[in-house]
Amino acid sequence: xxxxxxxxxxxxxxxxxxxxxxxxxxxxxxxxxxxxxxxxxxxxxxxxxxxxxxxxxxxxxxxxxxxxxxxxxxxxxxxxxxxxxxxxxxxxxxxxxxxxxxxx
Numbered sequence: 001x002x003x004x005x006x007x008x009x010x011x012x013x014x015x016x017x018x019x020x021x022x023x024x025x026x027x028x029x030x031x032x033x034x035x036x037x038x039x040x041x042x043x044x045x046x047x048x049x050x051x052x053x054x055x056x057x058x059x060x061x062x063x064x065x066x067x068x069x070x071x072x073x074x075x076x077x078x079x080x081x082x083x084x085x086x087x088x089x090x091x092x093x094x095x096x097x098x099x100x101x102x103x104x
Contacts, residue, residue, distance in 0.1 A: 005032070005078045005089070006053035008060045009043040015071035016042040019060035026059030027052040033093040041073055045089060050079045 006029065010016045016034065024031055029048035036042045046056050054077050064072045078085070090096060 002050050002080050003047060004050040004053040005081050005085070006046045006048070006057040007043055007078075008057060008064065008075045009041055009073040010064055010071050011040055011073055012071060013042060015064050015067060016044050018063045018067055020044045022063035023056035023060040027055040029053060029056045031094065032089055033097060035092045045092065050077070053077045
């Protein structure tokens with residue numbers, strides 16, 4: 001089983017929350033974190049095996065499209081990501097963004 005990253009980038013909080021909810025309900029993936037840029041684009045990252053990430057991203061994309069095509073900016077599944085990508089994803093992990101002792 002190979003680990004993968006699944007990402008969806010949307011324009012706005014409502015879209016990304018809908019995507020994240022659909023992603024983690026649709027497949028056995030872990031929510032890694034999110035990135036919010038000043039321009040309103042927000043990305044959500046999940047981790048799991050390749051098949052689960054593909055299913056999660058497909059479900060997230062479908063959920064965003066139900067709200068409106070203009071909310072979806074991009075999406076990707078990266079099978080077997082290089083270990084150095086964790087240097088980037090760690091910056092946007094929920095633990096880093098919220099603090100390890102905080103809960104949502």
